[in-house]
Amino acid sequence: MNNKTLPPDRPSVALACIGAWLVPGLGHALYGKPRTAIILLIVLTLMFACGLAFGGRVFPFGGPEPLVWLAAAAEWCLGAPRVVAAIAGWGAGDVVAATYEYGNTFLIVAGLLNTLAVLDVFDLGTGRKS
């Protein structure tokens, strides 16, 4: 365990993980890794924006298909961009677009990658990683 590189007044692990979920990169910024935070913010937001631009669908919870539930859960892992998309009504999905499935892939992968970032923040906060 090596906490010497972390700021002494760092936030709690739970707060940092919630922040990392809400805003991609925020957890790393709170733990003194601004470069990683900026890269995560840019890349994950870009992926979500590309998914919307490609005609991908922002999946809602509900319906009989379990895969749709999994896709919705993965997209909600991105936090604020997903909330903004829900409020603004983006992501209706253009099923006849050639890039529809690519758009879905970008939206889902962006959420799953943010999950990895949240787990990385958890490791930073608990001292498993410095």
Place this chain on the structure above:
Amino acid sequence: MSVHLGVMVLCAACVSVVFAVLQRDEPAAQARFAAQTFAALVGGGLLLGVLQYIFFR
């Protein structure tokens, strides 16, 4: 074809960058890891495409 390939390359690039910044600490190691991951993802995708073309067309 070029659109499909371009989108795959874009997705692979984004995934590679995120993997690299999460898995490595030093910028040089991050760049090397990102390049390796990118090559594996794109190469794997192309290989699977060729195999599908050969066996399932």
